[in-house]
Amino acid sequence: MDGPKPARRAAYAAAFLSLGIVLARIAPAWGVGTVVPAALLGLAAALALAASIFRHAPARACLPLAVVALGAGLCLHRTAHVPDHHIARCADPGGTLLRVSGLIEQSPRTQFVRAGRLGRFLPSEPLTRFVLRVDEVQAGGPPRPASGRLWVRLNGISDLPAGQRVRMTGVVRSLRPPSNPGDTFTPARALARGFGGTIDVDSPDAIEPLPIDSPLTRLRAHLHRISARLHAGASAWLQSPADAPVDPGADEPRALLAALLLGEDDMAASELRDAFTRLGLSHILSISGLNLALLAGAVLFALRLAGDRPRAEALLASLAVLVYLLIVPARAPVLRAGFMTWALLAAEATGRRYDRLTILSWAACIILIWNPTELFSPGFQLSVGVVAALLTLAHPLRRRLFGLAPDPDQVRPPLRLLHTLQDAVAAAIVAWAVSAPLVAYHVGVVSPLGALATVALMPIVGLIMAAGYLVLLVALVVPPAGRLAAPALESLAWILARCVRTLDGFPGSVIHLPSLSLAWTIAATALIIWWLWPQSIEGPTPRTRRARWTATALVVLWLAARLLFTGPPQSQALRLDTLDVADGTCHLLRLRDPATGRTAAALIDCGSLRLTVGERTIPRAVRALGAWRVPTVVLSHPNIDHYAGLLDFIAPLGVRRVILTEAFDLAARAAPTGPVAYLLEQLEARGVEVVRIAAGATIDLAPNLRAEVLWPPRGLRVRRDNDASLVLRFTAAGRTLMTTGDIQDEAIASILADRPDLRADILEAPHHGSPTPATERFVLAVDPRVVVQSTGPRRLDDPRLARARADREWLATPRHGAITVIVERDGSITARGFRTGP
Numbered sequence: 001m002d003g004p005k006p007a008r009r010a011a012y013a014a015a016f017l018s019l020g021i022v023l024a025r026i027a028p029a030w031g032v033g034t035v036v037p038a039a040l041l042g043l044a045a046a047l048a049l050a051a052s053i054f055r056h057a058p059a060r061a062c063l064p065l066a067v068v069a070l071g072a073g074l075c076l077h078r079t080a081h082v083p084d085h086h087i088a089r090c091a092d093p094g095g096t097l098l099r100v101s102g103l104i105e106q107s108p109r110t111q112f113v114r115a116g117r118l119g120r121f122l123p124s125e126p127l128t129r130f131v132l133r134v135d136e137v138q139a140g141g142p143p144r145p146a147s148g149r150l151w152v153r154l155n156g157i158s159d160l161p162a163g164q165r166v167r168m169t170g171v172v173r174s175l176r177p178p179s180n181p182g183d184t185f186t187p188a189r190a191l192a193r194g195f196g197g198t199i200d201v202d203s204p205d206a207i208e209p210l211p212i213d214s215p216l217t218r219l220r221a222h223l224h225r226i227s228a229r230l231h232a233g234a235s236a237w238l239q240s241p242a243d244a245p246v247d248p249g250a251d252e253p254r255a256l257l258a259a260l261l262l263g264e265d266d267m268a269a270s271e272l273r274d275a276f277t278r279l280g281l282s283h284i285l286s287i288s289g290l291n292l293a294l295l296a297g298a299v300l301f302a303l304r305l306a307g308d309r310p311r312a313e314a315l316l317a318s319l320a321v322l323v324y325l326l327i328v329p330a331r332a333p334v335l336r337a338g339f340m341t342w343a344l345l346a347a348e349a350t351g352r353r354y355d356r357l358t359i360l361s362w363a364a365c366i367i368l369i370w371n372p373t374e375l376f377s378p379g380f381q382l383s384v385g386v387v388a389a390l391l392t393l394a395h396p397l398r399r400r401l402f403g404l405a406p407d408p409d410q411v412r413p414p415l416r417l418l419h420t421l422q423d424a425v426a427a428a429i430v431a432w433a434v435s436a437p438l439v440a441y442h443v444g445v446v447s448p449l450g451a452l453a454t455v456a457l458m459p460i461v462g463l464i465m466a467a468g469y470l471v472l473l474v475a476l477v478v479p480p481a482g483r484l485a486a487p488a489l490e491s492l493a494w495i496l497a498r499c500v501r502t503l504d505g506f507p508g509s510v511i512h513l514p515s516l517s518l519a520w521t522i523a524a525t526a527l528i529i530w531w532l533w534p535q536s537i538e539g540p541t542p543r544t545r546r547a548r549w550t551a552t553a554l555v556v557l558w559l560a561a562r563l564l565f566t567g568p569p570q571s572q573a574l575r576l577d578t579l580d581v582a583d584g585t586c587h588l589l590r591l592r593d594p595a596t597g598r599t600a601a602a603l604i605d606c607g608s609l610r611l612t613v614g615e616r617t618i619p620r621a622v623r624a625l626g627a628w629r630v631p632t633v634v635l636s637h638p639n640i641d642h643y644a645g646l647l648d649f650i651a652p653l654g655v656r657r658v659i660l661t662e663a664f665d666l667a668a669r670a671a672p673t674g675p676v677a678y679l680l681e682q683l684e685a686r687g688v689e690v691v692r693i694a695a696g697a698t699i700d701l702a703p704n705l706r707a708e709v710l711w712p713p714r715g716l717r718v719r720r721d722n723d724a725s726l727v728l729r730f731t732a733a734g735r736t737l738m739t740t741g742d743i744q745d746e747a748i749a750s751i752l753a754d755r756p757d758l759r760a761d762i763l764e765a766p767h768h769g770s771p772t773p774a775t776e777r778f779v780l781a782v783d784p785r786v787v788v789q790s791t792g793p794r795r796l797d798d799p800r801l802a803r804a805r806a807d808r809e810w811l812a813t814p815r816h817g818a819i820t821v822i823v824e825r826d827g828s829i830t831a832r833g834f835r836t837g838p
Contacts, residue, residue: 074372087150117614233476278510444514456499606645720746723744725747727741745772762787
């Protein structure tokens, strides 16, 4: 299988299959998804394939149509078709109490500390997570067969093993559609993997073991048990002794090894993981084709020490990859990388000539047939795209930079090492350049040091992985061998961590970008490939050089325009975007300066009881809304659901100033080791300006843009911390917006007594819309046209606020998702929800 034609055919097949998947994803927007079901598309694909048998040109054109229709049909079938017996049919967004039976597919993992930088400050009961493959469901009546998977969240500790069939009672919830701009998780992608929802189980007592009757279920149970035992045996040498003292500094290298070798995400390495991400090296910490290539290479190297047996080597390397896939968590990226590695090893084992790009293209086709939604995964795009670029562009670039590499058998070891380094430099440049636009599109960062960091760190990364994988395989047979090798590998991991932190400290190691269009991403990627494309010996013609430089200038100007002209349209005087952060608050406020036309952006609160909200939810949403730089953050009061995300997005959003009240200082003095004190210490350490304000002051967002502070007065002492919340009033185009934090009875009574004529056109519901007489009195007194309620589902549509909700537009995040309220320059107000539209 050699030559360009097979490679082109495979690439065309992958391209047409991808086109069909894309058409299926946009079909619901055209109303096609309900008119043309997946079965009809499958029939169309079969007819087009049959017509392509004829040799006439019009008939041959049917083959691409068949592949497009096949891709569309598969995507619709996997993402839009829900079988009658699927657990998704029983799930409800608000939750339904069900009794379900099924097979535990992975060893339950218990988390004792809440995730997030502030998780250790909150008391937390142990939470156990695993995946349940459902085979039976009961809702009031007799049990009935069911299918699909559920993510299980158990309050408590479970010692149930993988492969155990169980029955549990809990609240089953369907998967929520995206509720914020920038959300990447969709129920369709989860459904394509068989997941129909989540189930919350109160205690281990609600779970009972069951016998296994079905032969197929018994086979699956054996496979899951084998996988769990292999994982436990391979990772035992990475675990700290039970009686060892807790030492975060010593645990970090071990956690890094677990991430590199097993794909585990230990929270002890979270800050180090951020450094890897900023340098563009996050792919190293996730199991990918690189990991499996190094595993296969290490096994092949060890086998070749005993002689040259190509077919046996490929077979044993494939077996090693299979064992490894049983050890690591069976996630989609891992399975994708494993399949690609198997395909290349299988081609190698046949002893025939083959084209690696052809193998890669057919592997991509099979992966898309298995799960069409993988096409929209950044991991799939990066792995396939970068590997294809390395296969086609790395060798020509190496020749252009360093000349042709000599035969390794004809040079001495020092020169062989030099040529290997030259190959690595060329490969690193290609991988970094081709992936940079796609990473910028998905993540919003560009790492100028990415290529340098890859070249500098890959030798030690490769050494750790190659040696570590051999140790993993040996430890399965001889467990003490892992313990003996652990100190040496931990030392290498410590050196790698120090190198990453050092490079991350360099100025300009990462550049944050606004949301970029798909069109720009495609144009920038095509331009980079054009620059790297193999050239003739004479080099490009003057005409080609001029065209290439002209295209480069246009792409750069396109990016510059995006950097300079971000934000809402010129017609908008004020825009409020309230993000859906469940039990918490986060408002993105943008005001336009009428004198200069510039837009000032600020975040009013940025917290949630989901303490990881600042890692992805807030930065992604803010970036998707076009506000990629938010220099000012205002915190209403020192409750963690109003500031939990701040420390995570200071760098990505360019935060330079935090405005708060003296209540934060009081809370820090009352608990010197608590979360508020830690927050203030971290802000000072990061060079963020902290400004204290009180009633009567103003907040200057820009020279002509100010906010009036209505509450609290300086020196206030209250019975409840909520009553010390900031109350701010913003004015634009003759309209007023008021944010209220969590004010309750005492603050509301004082504010209304001091300002009986207080009015607002747009109001944040006090205390997340808490259904109290004080909240109702405040809303009726202020009499807004639009009320924004940021809360969890518990406070949605409470009847005690029915009179306050009457005759006004009341938008709540549990129903509408993120909420947008716009004040136009003519004073008109429009409000809409992310899920419901205008």
